[in-house]
Amino acid sequence: MSLIEVKIPPLGESISSGVLAKWHVADGDVVKKDQPLFELETDKITSEGVAESAGKITFKVQPGTEVKIGEVVATIDSSAAGATPAPAAAAPAAKEAAPAPAKTAASTEQSPAVRRVAAETNIDVSKVEGTGKAGRVTKGDVLAAAESAPKASTVSAAVAAAPSSALPASAPVVTAPATGRRSRVKMSKLRQTIAKRLVSAQHEAAMLTTFNEVDMSAVMELRKKYQDDFVKKNGVKLGFMSFFTKAVVQALKDVPAINAQLDGDEVIQNHYFDISMAVSTEKGLVVPVVRDCDKLDMAGIEKAIGEVAKKARDGKLGLPDFEGGCFTITNGGIFGSMLSTPIINAPQSAILGLHAINDRPVALNGQVVIRPMMYLALSYDHRLVDGKEAVTFLVKIKQAIEDPTRLLLSV
The missing domain is CATH 4.10.320.10 (E3-binding domain)
Structure with a gap:
């Protein structure tokens, strides 16, 4: 018999433990090399452990157990590699x-x-x-x-x-009893961290939100006119996020106080433009970073956003994907949100909230017309950013979206 230990892999210097959320196989199954074995939840990321060898697996740890990096959670008998593998989704209900x-x-x-x-x-x-x-x-x-x-x-x-x-029989599912009205399940490590960071941001920052509205007509016309050509050339669709990202970068250059953060009694001024993009996943909201947005064209931004969003949905984000963001954009409009006050992604100093686009009557040149309008919300740390700077920043974004030529001319 040749036993191979299945250990919790190292995930980064700041991660020392996690929770083995669930097994993807059953105890005693014959697994294949590189087959996903378990899902590990930490306070920062969720990752999968795979089999280093084929063979029969024996659990050492049950789902829901907190484990340390390097801890042995199972063994694989490689001498049983020739046995017939058990079906990965053998559930009683399947019959x-x-x-x-x-x-x-x-x-x-x-x-x-x-x-x-x-x-x-x-x-x-x-x-x-x-x-x-x-x-x-x-x-x-x-x-x-x-x-x-x-x-x-x-x-x-x-x-x-x-x-x-x-779901397979091996995946633990917590449901309420048939006659009960409530159920109880422990928060995931990721959700616990999200909760702590949000509360901490509200307690530590003098957070204030300012609002404006933007006419989306010009951007919508541009997308409609050039969408087909854009897709043919770049292989991705031209979305609203690339316009707002470009507008944010230009506004950060014009109002550098927004592109700074507090560290004790010192102000750290950022001279780069890594933008955090809020992505909603099954496990909660995450904010991976798109690097050097000032050096990317519209297609590059759309591709980069698509890549980090896919990694987020697949649970493949690593620690480097979250580090170094200067400013955050969150788009509640995709869920139909009309207006919100987003919470700052500490230690950043501000966050831009986008919302749903709705046709509304507005006054234009002395006449009432119908326009596709969106509310913008900028939450900022008033300890570092004054109201004048915050309002100016938001107006810069409004101007760039309503007249996209400004993005081309950087004005």
């Missing part, structure tokens, strides 16, 4: 479900998240081209396939999907 389409070898190794999203969106994983390691289909691949599928089928599949067949 009652309708026969599933034949799966490829790659599709049987998918994580529970992939299988759950596939069940909810009625996507056949075997027909999705995987972009993960060894061609493995990721959750982002399934979401992308779902977006390109007809909306009606996605909605009907989500309503019809049964939760009991969407």
Whole structure:
């Protein structure tokens, strides 16, 4: 017998422990090399552990246990590598479900998240081209396939999907008793950290929010006119975020006080433009950073945002993806938010909140006209930024969006 230890891998100098949230396989299963074994949640990131060798796995740690970096959580008997692997999603409820389409070898190794999203969106994983390691289909691949599928089928599949067949038996699911009205589940490490940081930001900063509104007509006309050519040349769509990112960079140059942060009784002035982008995931809101936005063109910004958003959805973000941001943009408008007061992403000094675009009557040249309008919200640390600077910054963004030529001329 040749036993190989499965250890918690190092994730960064600042991470010493985490919670083994769930196993992707069952105790006693025969696993393949590089097959995902478990999901580890830390206070900063969520990562997967994979098998270093094929063989029969024996658990040393149960789901929900806090583990330290380097701790042995299982062993793999490599002498049993020739045995028939157990199905990755062998759930008792599967016997009652309708026969599933034949799966490829790659599709049987998918994580529970992939299988759950596939069940909810009625996507056949075997027909999705995987972009993960060894061609493995990721959750982002399934979401992308779902977006390109007809909306009606996605909605009907989500309503019809049964939760009991969407997850494997090995994944712990906390639900309320049939006769109960409440259930209780422990907060994830990531959610605990999000909660602490938000409360800390409110307690430590003199936070204030100023508002403005912007007419989106010019940007919408530009997108409509050049969208097809933009996609043909760059392979990505021209979205609103690239316009706002460019506008933010220009405004940061014009109002440098926003591109600074406090460190005790010292002011640190940033001379670079790494912008944090708020991304909503199943586990909570994360803010990965897009580097050197002042050096990227519109296509480069759209591609960079798409990459960090995909990594966030797939749980592939690492510590470097969060470090060094100067300013944050958050877009609640994609969920229909009309107005909000975003909380500063410490130690940054300000955050821009974007909102839904709605047709509203506005006065223009003495006449009432209908325009696609968006409310903008800038929350800032009043200890460092004065009201004049905050309002000027927001007006600069408004001017750039309403007259995108300013972005070309940097005025």
